[in-house]
Amino acid sequence: MATPTAIEAFIRRWQACEGGAERANYALFLTELCAIIGVAPPQPAHATSARNDYVFERAVVLPGEEDRRGRIDLYKRGCFVLEAKQSREGLGAKSLADLGPILSGLLPDEPGAAPRSRQWDLLMRRAREQAEQYARALPVEHGWPPFLIVVDVGRVIELFADFSGQGKHYKQFPDRARFRITLDDLRREEVRQRLAAIWEAPLALDPTRHAAAVTRDVAARLASISKLLEERGHDPEQVALFLMRCLFTMFAEHSGLLPPDGFVTLLADARERPDAFVPWIEDLWRSMDRGGEANVLRCAVRRFNGGLFHTADALPLNREEIGELLAAARRDWRDVEPAIFGTLLEQALDPDQRRRLGAHYTPRAYVERLVTATVIAPLRDDWAQVLSAMENERTDNPRAAVQRVRDFHRRLAATRILDPACGTGNFLYVTLELMKRLEGEVLEVLAELSGEEILHLDTETVHPRNFHGIEVNARAAAIAQLVLWLGYIRWQLRNGGQVSDPVLEDVQSIVTGDALLTPSGARTPWPEAEFIIGNPPFIGGKDLRGRLPAGMAEALWCAYPKMPRAADYVLYWWERTAQALAARGSPLIRFGFVTTNSITQTFGRRVIARALEASPPLSILLAIPDHPWTKATSDAAMVRIAMTVIARGRQDGRRLRIVHEGGLDSDTPDIRFTETIGRINADLSVGADVASAKPLLANQWLCSRGVSLHGAGFIVSRAEAEMLGLGRREGLERHIRPYCHGRDLTARTRGAMVIDLLGLSEAEVRQRFPEVYGHLLRTVRKARQQQFNKSPTADARAYLDSWWIMGKPRTELRSALDGLSRYIATVETAKHRIFQFLDSDTLPDNMLVCVASEDAHHLGVLSSSASLAWTYANCGLMGVAKFEQGHRYTKTQVFDPFPFPDASDSSGRTIADLANELDATRKRILAGTPDLTLTGLYNLRAKLVAGQPLTAEEEGQRRIGSVDLIARLHDQIDAAVIAAYGWPADIAAPEMVSRLVALNAERRGEERSGRVPWLRPDFQSRRAGATPLAQADRTLPLAEPADAKPSFPRDLGGRIASVFALLATDRPLTAAEIARHFAQGRQVERAVVAALQGAVRLGYVAHGPEGYRLRRVA
Known part of the structure; x- marks a missing residue:
């Protein structure tokens, strides 16, 4: 120094x-x-x-x-x-x-x-x-x-x-x-x-690093007292209210709302006289409720009121327990972080939650990410427009400038926020704090402009009364209300503001109840708000009946009839809020939710697509398809979530993809993103709207998952099959077949066989194959009986009644495979998307997706880069790194809408020849090198393509496995498929997807007119009969009339808002280009320049040779 x-x-x-x-x-x-x-x-x-x-x-x-x-x-x-x-x-x-x-x-x-x-x-x-x-x-x-x-x-x-x-x-x-x-x-x-x-x-x-530790310590001390009081027979609700009064008293003392060290001294004295604890603290709390002289402190105290101290009942504590309170009171409560305190307090006070204490709260940065995009960004956008107009007016019309800022402050103070699943209020608190920061900036500008004192801050200010919540847990709702007041009071006092009496106003902005259903089964009414935000509960659609109270799932489906019954619970909040946003006259501006990351899959996509395609349409302004969240307990798996922010109209949005994660178990996780801007689709992708692609008749009846056994007893080895009569019992060879699951394809085959008795009655099995009958009786029937006893569902009953038959034998797949010598299969969830031929006598497991075609042209197209790009664009991602843990190939999302290229010319034969060679080459290599696997070969191929160095061992595997040959065959297949589509040779994957989406729409139009390019004409046309045209959607979209150009607004604020909206694009616009968007055209070009002067001076808009460009505000 x-x-x-x-x-x-x-x-x-x-x-x-x-x-x-x-x-x-x-x-x-x-x-x-x-x-x-x-x-x-x-x-x-x-x-x-x-x-x-x-x-x-x-x-x-x-x-x-x-x-x-x-x-x-x-x-x-x-x-x-x-x-x-x-x-x-x-x-x-x-x-x-x-x-x-x-x-x-x-x-x-x-x-x-x-x-x-x-x-x-x-x-x-x-x-x-x-x-x-x-x-x-x-x-x-x-x-x-x-x-x-x-x-x-x-x-x-x-x-x-x-x-x-x-x-x-x-x-x-x-x-x-x-x-x-x-x-x-x-x-x-x-x-x-x-x-x-x-x-x-x-x-x-960073104060939150210290604050998190202090907050955890305080919560842990309260938890120990709560546990001891409950063990002595005190009601948990009474214990919770008592401790909440204690903690607010500590907060009030450290904030200067009570005399310095008054409560700490009371606790220190009471530790020496535990019998005096209850009367002393009740005297203090009665005084805090009404205001006036507090005998125990020998001084007057302020009036707190607000409901918390209406009942001043205290619970008796022993010396050690009072000592725990004293230790908590001596902590610096200015360091307690309200954003996480509510969660930790709930865990401290709730016996069912206490096991989670210290293991779970949502890091503030995660909450801020959603709050900023949903609430703060539009408010700051508006504020930037106000400042831009003010900058134009402050010299020539200072009164108008002052009034403009005052009007914005009045709107800000009246802004209402709703969290319809608020828990302990951390989303509401963070929103309150960020809005108070913005309010401080507004008041500073107002003081700078007018030099006047700001009046009416008690009635016109960002205040807890405007932060609404709905919470089913009464204790959590009470904590949420308290957290809002803690945050508000702390902000006021830290920033030189006043806190008027009563310190705690009797505001009940958090209500207790179910956010979706009233006790009568009707939809719960929600308070109106400009912004809705939150983290609704996560329950999978398949678990609703089991996890919700009896009859509630049925009531939910009745009250929300448009929702798919298999949709996740959180999507009911999403759908309900989307309807409110689209409703005519709704004050709602935006909403943002944390959801399960499965929102990108089938049922979530349906819900989102309905909102995006509605009239008026909605748009996704922020999408994070995969984001870490919190652990339920310290030994639980890390939860992965998605975030979405929605607004009215057709707008581009920001899609964030994580490129780095670190410190996820700490209070300060390090997460970094890369950003893509564009129109965000229902599957949270940017670019071609793959969700708009619909199934093609040409692909119908060909793709299916393999059989689902519902009983391990069906699988036998070759030796076990012979013991059961294979080779001795006539006809059994048709019912014990080779069996293949995912690892048989990607690793080494087990040589497993499967008992397949579809088409035989129980009596036929018993009489023709008694050994098989006895084996299944001892294994499969026993297991199914146990499952039925445990969960007597209709499916379990059906499986038990036909216990000798596989659970899902896939009769449609069998019909499609009939007469084929081979078919195409791929592992449903895999790191590498590999298609290969299987012999038709091999029965596939349900983790395989099968295509009933023996045509090598189809194998080649499915193995191409075009098919891979389509798959990646459609599939649900699993894991943080792109496809590192695997991606999922599905019939409905990936295969059914995929438009194959025309195979009628020589390109079809070329693709088929290359695909046959690829399939044969891989099988020959694996047959001759037992130490290699298909996954191993494609791991090496991926490293070669990426230009990564190979170890000496990998170099040996590369030579033995002919990896360069496999890579070369794939390159040739890719080139042949691209040529078959008629695309440029250097086409990139995003462009492939865009063209495939367009081709899907074109093919659907042809199919509506009766031209269906079947992949297997003999089988599919026979199966279709006269039904395809009757089932097809014959309606074609009508061209939308061009919208009339709007007039250029007369007022400065309207002009700036209109121009800012036009500048929210991916390229700069000149003043002339902006003017052409309005009815007056070139006549308003000068007015456009004038309107933008203040925004350019303040740096909100960049101005260069190419024109004006909006810089992002928040």
Whole structure:
């Protein structure tokens, strides 16, 4: 660290600097600052930006502005982005004082100090916006820096932090009173240490890291007391209310709402006199309820009220238990994090939840991710438009500018949020806090504009009354209401605001009940809201009857008749909210939910597709198809979820795919994404809408899963089959057949056989094959009887009645295979998508997907890159890395809609010849090398394609397994299939999928007119008879009339909103292009330019030679 003499010399030297020469001075100033705070200076820059992790002038390419490069004044990877300016005016000595509690922490000039001009405020605001743009432009692997630093060289350093890793909420750090550092502040050691930590260990400054530990400790102490009280026979609900009063009293004392150390002293005294604990604490709580003199504290206390202290009953505690309360009371309650406290408190107070204590809560960053996209992003978009209009008006029409900001604040304060499955309120609390941050910015601008005190903050402010929740668990609902008040009060007090009496208003915004059904079976009414958000419960559709109370599943299906009965429980919330969003006159703006990641599969896709195709249509603005969540218990598997955010109209959205996960078991997980922007489809993909592809008649009746045994006794070895009569009992060879499951194809075959008695009665089996009969009687029938006794469903009854027959013998598949010498099979869930021929006498397991065709042309097409691209676009992903743990090939989503190329010309023969060669080559290699497997061969092929190095052992396997030959055959098949489709040879996978979707639509049109290109004409046309045309949808979509162009709005706010909406595209627009979207055309071109002036000055819109481009606000 620098000596006091060096610090003084630095301050005097730069305070004497005239200013206005930013580019000449900033590097010198920052280098000297590094010496003052005791950190290493920046390093020399390399020619390539990839190596520049701590340098001046770090080059970046701005998102959406690839034609120009930006330069970060000073960048340190994982630490900060710094933007420097140098004004000609200074703040002199520190000139920041609290405006007073009414302004909730706003910071005007101190009397007698050098004034802050509006130009200076604009300079610093634009510098911060520029720093955010540069942070957004960093490489994905760098992640978002935790700090933004804005420097007025030689005068002021401003600090903004976002520890969530999202880059969406850079807020003044550590708070509004201390985020701005003047040169005089550098004399204080704690300020220099703070700056040094930002340079060298920024995450150590994250208050939530300490807060999580403190919160866990407090919850654990409450849990131990709760457990002991319940063991003594106290009602759990009474215990919960008692401890909630205790914890709020602790919070009130540390927040200055009670006399300092009053409650701590009471507890310390009561530990010595446990018999006095109950009367003392009840006296305090009665006083807190009504306000006035508290005898036990010998002073007056404020009126708290709010319902929590209406009943002041306390429970007797012994000395040790009072000691636990005392230890909790002595913790710094300013460090308790409401976002996780509710969950941990529920676990502490609920006997059924207590086993989860310490193992489960949702990290705040996960919650913020959804809250930001659902609520904060549209509010900040509106705020950016208001600021842009204000910037146009502040000089010529300052009254209009002030009124515009006031109107926005009034709308913000009236905004209602609903979580219809709120649990303990963590989503609501995080939303409240983020909205309070935005409100603080609004009030600061208002004070800057008008110089007036902000009135009516008690009635017009972001307040718990506007945060509504529905929760089936009464204890959790009470905790949620308490968490909202804890968060609100803490925010007000931290930011210089007032908390009026009664401290706890009697607001009941959280209601107890089922969010979907009333006791009578009707739909539960929901309060109106502008935004709906939440994390509804996860129950699989197949488990609804078993997991819900008796009769509730049936009532649910009756109340929500459009929902597929196999849909997951969470989708009922999704569907209900989508209907509310689409309803005429609804105040709802957006909704966002956490759901199971199976939302991309069949039933979830149906629900989403119905919303996207409705009139009016909805759009997905954010989709994260696969995201880690929390563990139910410490030894449970990590849950994977999806996030979706929905709005009205047809809009493009952002699809996030995880590229890095780390620290998932910690309080601060590290998750990084790559982003794709475009129209998001019902399966949460971007690009070609594969969900719009429908089954083709041409593919009908050919694809099926294999048989499902429902009894291990059906599987026998060759030796066991001979003991059961194979080779001795006439005709048994037709009923004991080779059997194949997934590992038989991907690894080495077991040589298993299967007993297949379909078509025989019980008597026929007993009389013709007595050994087989006895074997199945002892194995399969016994197992099915036990299953029926355990769960007497209709299926179990049917399986028991026909116990000698496989559970699902797939009669339609058998019919399709009849007369074939071979058929195509693939493993349903696999890492590598491999198709191969099986002999027709081999019976496939239900984990195989079979195609009833012996045509090698079909095998070749299915083995091609076109088929693989289609499969990847359609399948449900399993795991974090793309297909690392496997992907699922399904009949309905993948095979049935897939349009095969025409096989009538020579290309069909070429594909068939190559496919036959590939199939024969693989079988020959595996037959001759017992140590190799099909998966092993394709693992090597994947490494070759990716250009990855092989080990010496793998090089040997490569030669023995002729992996290069297999790769070459695949390349030739790919080229032949692409040629058969008539596509360019270098076509990329996304374009393949787009063309296949279009071809699917074209083929459906041909089929509606009676032209069906059957894959197996003899079998399918005979099977179809006259039904296909009767079943086909003959209706063709009508062309939609072109919409009339809207008029250019007369008011400035409407103009800016309209232009911002047009700029939300993937390319810049000129003023002329924007004007052409309106009825007045070129006549409003000048008005467009004028409307955008403020937005350009503030950095919300970029303006370059190609036109205007909207920069993302949140």
